[in-house]
Amino acid sequence: xxxxxxxxxxxxxxxxxxELGATIASDYEGRHxxxxxxxxxxxIFTADLVRHLPLSTTIEFIKVASYEGTESTGExxxxxxxxxxLAGRDVLIVDDILDTGHxxxxxxxxxxxxxxxxxxxxxxxxxxxxxxxxxxxxxxxFEIEDAFVVGYGMDYNEQYRNLPYVAIIRT
Numbered sequence: 001x002x003x004x005x006x007x008x009x010x011x012x013x014x015x016x017x018x019e020l021g022a023t024i025a026s027d028y029e030g031r032h033x034x035x036x037x038x039x040x041x042x043x044i045f046t047a048d049l050v051r052h053l054p055l056s057t058t059i060e061f062i063k064v065a066s067y068e069g070t071e072s073t074g075e076x077x078x079x080x081x082x083x084x085x086l087a088g089r090d091v092l093i094v095d096d097i098l099d100t101g102h103x104x105x106x107x108x109x110x111x112x113x114x115x116x117x118x119x120x121x122x123x124x125x126x127x128x129x130x131x132x133x134x135x136x137x138x139x140x141x142f143e144i145e146d147a148f149v150v151g152y153g154m155d156y157n158e159q160y161r162n163l164p165y166v167a168i169i170r171t
Contacts, residue, residue: 004151005167008063008142008152010026017052019041021049032055033055033092034059034084035049035090035092036059036062038094040063041095046093049122060083061082062082063078064079084116088116089116092119093121098121098131100133101133101135104137121154124146127145127146150163152166
């Protein structure tokens with residue numbers, strides 16, 4: 001068993017996701033964005049976020065592998081990519097964490113190749129101290145220091161995704 005130190009409470013997460021939803025809803029008012037969630041980590045965040053979007057949306061998923069244990073591989077691999085046409089659509093990529101920037105930069109490039117009207121990104125957590133690219137998210141839930149975190153969809157070797165809060169894991 002690992003030691004977990006709570007970083008973000010369930011209440012803090014709930015309040016911030018509602019704020020993000022209100023901002024995104026305002027920015028996309030009158031439009032019908034396609035939400036593209038990165039599996040598996042962003043599943044819970046995406047589900048909570050879209051409940052705060054009083055918009056007509058569609059939801060797609062991309063499955064990417066970019067971590068081994070607690071370290072980013074630096075080389076994202078797409079395991080599943082949707083076939084849906086994105087030409088002329090507004091796309092909002094939703095991810096659990098922006099770390100090095102490799103994954104989101106790669107995915108955004110793949111989606112831009114499908115000729116959308118726009119592509120923006122929303123991340124639950126941002127670790128700017130780990131960035132090795134110049135990628136920045138359009139919407140950020142929380143900025144955190146460099147620590148390996150679990151809960152609220154994020155895992156350590158597929159454990160802890162179901163925690164309703166975010167914790168720093170001590171391995």
